[in-house]
C-alpha cells in the first residue's frame with residue numbers, strides 16, 4: 036500500500052468480476068498502483084487488458100454487471116472509496132477529473148463552450164464569484180493552449196476541430212481544479228500531430244499544477260513521452276511496473292518486450 040499522505044490515488048489489490056450469461060469472469064485481477072502529485076502513471080496494454088475497467092472503478096462508473104470482488108481504491112487518502120459503496124458524487128468532477136476516448140464528441144452540442152465551462156465552475160468551484168467567472172473560463176481555455184479563449188468560449192462544439200474539442204473536454208475536467216485527472220485513451224481518436232500537441236499540453240498541465248495523472252493508452256511512444264511511471268497490464272493483471280525509463284530500457288516481462296518490439300523504432 037502506498038503512503039497515503041502523498042498519494043492521490045491508491046489502488047490496492049483491486050479485483051473486478053463480471054457476471055455474464057456464461058457465468059462469472061475476472062476482468063481485473065489483483066491490480067495495485069498509486070499516483071502522487073505531479074506523477075503520471077501510464078496504464079499500458081493491448082485492447083481488452085482491463086485498463087478502462089480499472090480506471091472506471093475509481094470514479095464509480097462500472098457497468099451494472101461488474102462487481103468489485105476484492106481490493107480497495109482510495110482517493111486523496113482520507114476520501115477512502117470502497118468501490119461498492121463509495122460516495123462517488125463527492126469526488127467525481129471535484130477531486131477526480133475524467134476524460135475518456137472521444138470525450139470531445141460528447142460535449143453538449145447545443146451549448147457554447149463557455150456555458151459548459153460555467154456550469155462546471157458553478158457546480159464545483161464555490162470560490163469563484165460571478166465577476167470572476169469570465170477570467171476563470173479564459174484561464175481554463177488558455178491552459179489548454181488556446182490563444183483566443185474568448186472566441187473558443189463563444190463557439191459551439193461543432194465549430195471546432197476534433198483536437199480542439201478534445202482540448203475543451205480536458206479544460207472542462209481541469210476547470211474544477213481536481214487533484215487527480217484520469218485520461219482514458221483521450222488522444223486515440225486524434226491524428227498523430229494533434230496527439231502530440233495534447234500530450235505536450237497535458238505534460239505542461241501536470242508540471243504547472245501538480246495534478247496527478249493516470250494516462251491510459253495502448254501507445255507506448257505516447258506513454259514514454261508523458262508518463263513518469265508505467266504499469267503494463269495483460270489479461271486483467273499488472274505484469275510489470277516501474278519508472279518509465281527503466282521499463283522502456285530494460286523490460287523485465289516477456290509481454291512488455293513483445294509490446295516494445297511491436298513499436299517500429301524498437
Ligand SMILES: Nc1ncnc2c1ncn2[C@@H]1O[C@H](COP(=O)(O)OP(=O)(O)OP(=O)(O)O)[C@@H](O)[C@H]1O
Nearest residue numbers: 053062081082083084085086087088089098100101
Ligand atoms: N460490462 C462488461 N461485461 C463483461 N465483460 C466486459 C465488460 N466490460 C468490459 N468487459 C471485458 O473486459 C475486458 C477488459 O476490458 P477493458 O475495456 O477494461 O479493457 P481495455 O484494456 O481498456 O481495452 P480497450 O483499450 O479496448 O478499451 C475485455 O475483454 C472486455 O470485453
